[in-house]
Amino acid sequence: MSYERPNISAMAGYVWGEQPTDTRTIKLNTNENPYPPSPKVDAALGELTGASLRRYPQPTALPLRESLARHHQLTPDHFVVTNGGDEALRLALTTFVEPGAGFGMAEPSYSLYEVLAQIQDARVVHSPLDGQWHLADNFAEQMNDESVQLTCLVNPHAPSGTLATAQQMSDIATALNGVLLIDEAYVDFVDPQIGYSAVPLLAHHDNVLILRTFSKGYGLAGLRLGYLMGSPSLLAPVMWKTRDSYNMDHLSQVVGQAAFEDQAYARETWRRVREERERLRTALSACGLTSPESQSNFLLVDCSEAPITAPALYQALKDNHILVRHFDTDRLRQSLRITIGTPEENDQLLAAIDQALSNAALTR
Ligand SMILES: Cc1ncc(COP(=O)(O)O)c(C=O)c1O
Numbered sequence: 203m204s205y206e207r208p209n210i211s212a213m214a215g216y217v218w219g220e221q222p223t224d225t226r227t228i229k230l231n232t233n234e235n236p237y238p239p240s241p242k243v244d245a246a247l248g249e250l251t252g253a254s255l256r257r258y259p260q261p262t263a264l265p266l267r268e269s270l271a272r273h274h275q276l277t278p279d280h281f282v283v284t285n286g287g288d289e290a291l292r293l294a295l296t297t298f299v300e301p302g303a304g305f306g307m308a309e310p311s312y313s314l315y316e317v318l319a320q321i322q323d324a325r326v327v328h329s330p331l332d333g334q335w336h337l338a339d340n341f342a343e344q345m346n347d348e349s350v351q352l353t354c355l356v357n358p359h360a361p362s363g364t365l366a367t368a369q370q371m372s373d374i375a376t377a378l379n380g381v382l383l384i385d386e387a388y389v390d391f392v393d394p395q396i397g398y399s400a401v402p403l404l405a406h407h408d409n410v411l412i413l414r415t416f417s418k419g420y421g422l423a424g425l426r427l428g429y430l431m432g433s434p435s436l437l438a439p440v441m442w443k444t445r446d447s448y449n450m451d452h453l454s455q456v457v458g459q460a461a462f463e464d465q466a467y468a469r470e471t472w473r474r475v476r477e478e479r480e481r482l483r484t485a486l487s488a489c490g491l492t493s494p495e496s497q498s499n500f501l502l503v504d505c506s507e508a509p510i511t512a513p514a515l516y517q518a519l520k521d522n523h524i525l526v527r528h529f530d531t532d533r534l535r536q537s538l539r540i541t542i543g544t545p546e547e548n549d550q551l552l553a554a555i556d557q558a559l560s561n562a563a564l565t566r
Pocket residue numbers: 232233285286287288289312356360385387414415416417423427428
């Protein structure tokens with residue numbers, strides 16, 4: 203006898219990237235920042251006392267929302283702070299998608315979208331990306347035809363790293379009948395010279411939400427901190443109705459604010475990641491392992507022209523204590539998603555790949 207709701211019983215849960223327990227493994231499989239958070243985080247942690255945890259936290263994370271508002275030149279009412287970006291996604295689904303109604307996404311993208319939609323018992327509407335990882339020209343029409351109430355688009359895209367323009371996002375938001383959530387988990391790593399920003403869209407679109415996280419850009423995946431930006435009217439039900447009563451603990455609010463206010467430190471880590479991203483992309487492509495131009499902190503490396511299959515290269519790297527991500531789906535089976543590491547980690551990765559390719563060529 204099962205007590206689960208039928209939709210929960212029918213679904214498989216989210217599959218995490220592997221978490222090695224040893225300290226020697228080079229972990230390039232879950233897109234964490236290779237650099238630690240700002241030293242101001244250590245200072246804030248040092249000042250925290252057990253006694254400060256006796257009371258409930260500030261219920262709406264107001265001091266942090268004020269910091270976010272100053273930075274983005276918006277008001278605190280444009281923000282809801284969440285327990286990681288993942289909670290922001292769950293809140294958006296709970297608030298905007300009725301059970302049985304449509305939830306839209308491009309395929310492939312972040313696999314948690316589908317899992318959360320299944321929990322909500324929503325009808326998932328996929329729109330396949332083309333060979334260049336571009337959205338279908340009639341993407342919004344496809345969503346409207348299926349009465350989609352919420353669409354999630356990750357930009358820069360995961361797992362390819364490619365970036366759509368803010369104008370494309372704006373055009374889609376205009377055409378959609380439902381809400382558009384732009385998942386900007388990786389936006390901190392976009393080359394500033396491109397001048398990408400979807401934030402101005404919020405002034406003109408009352409159906410746009412932007413998701414951000416501290417897990418990647420601010421080196422705080424272990425803290426669980428993210429936020430939603432949107433027009434105050436769109437966010438009000440999330441803030442006042444669907445959110446857990448105290449969804450952000452005191453520690454995350456204080457430590458997150460310390461990290462966020464040290465923009466200079468964070469920006470320097472982003473610059474270093476971009477520098478290594480270009481170096482790694484060029485070096486891998488010289489070995490026949492090409493990847494689309496990435497504006498993220500990872501590369502999606504195509505192994506179809508290599509003397510070794512993607513699963514075999516994944517295993518060869520793992521044998522060398524280097525973890526990367528392989529997705530066993532039709533579209534991604536011959537690719538590996540590799541997080542940008544420190545220069546030393548990337549050197550070891552390149553050496554291990556070089557070795558694996560030579561071994562494979564010898565045994566052919
Ligand atoms: C595309 C995308 N969106 C959102 C998230 C959520 O991140 P977090 O819950 O760590 O803030 C992730 C995490 O990997 C992601 O890849």
